[in-house]
Amino acid sequence: MILHITTNADYRPGEPYRAPSLDTEGFLHCSDFGTVHLPANRLFAGRDDLLLLVVDPARLDVPLRWEPGSPPDPNGAWFPHVFGPIRPEAVVAVHDFPSGPDGFVLPDALRFFGE
Structure with missing residues (x-):
């Protein structure tokens, strides 16, 4: 699975x-x-x-490539880039993602994956 950050205003379920x-x-x-x-x-x-x-990469119908960040991450991390719209079927879950006192952390439901 890969993750994409968006806003409440920009995401339209089913589209x-x-x-x-x-x-x-x-x-x-x-x-x-x-x-x-x-x-x-x-x-x-x-x-x-x-x-x-x-996002489930297997459900994308557009190319996915792992590339250096844009701009490049100072530690050399690579990121998945999706070269087209993400179809609704590829979005398998949506979580609120507020900034906390120490910045952003994975929502509780996803923390297992980040460990």
């Missing part, structure tokens, strides 16, 4: 999901369970209107 980065960079930024906190803390600190989409 193909696309983020502005699909038009500007050609792909949707995603993460895995061990790296999702990196872009979350860097880009969304203090936000409480976020959702975490859990």
Whole structure:
């Protein structure tokens, strides 16, 4: 499974999901369970209107590539990039993803995967 951070306002259940980065960079930024906190803390600190989409790569009908971050992560982490809209069938779970006092952490339901 891979993860994508979005906002409550931008996600429409049952509809193909696309983020502005699909038009500007050609792909949707995603993460895995061990790296999702990196872009979350860097880009969304203090936000409480976020959702975490859990995406099944086997259900995508567009290419998925693991590549260096955009911009590159200082520690060299690679991230999954989805090269097209995410179809509704590929989103297997949706979790609230608020920033806590120590930044972002995986929701309780997903912590097993991040360990």
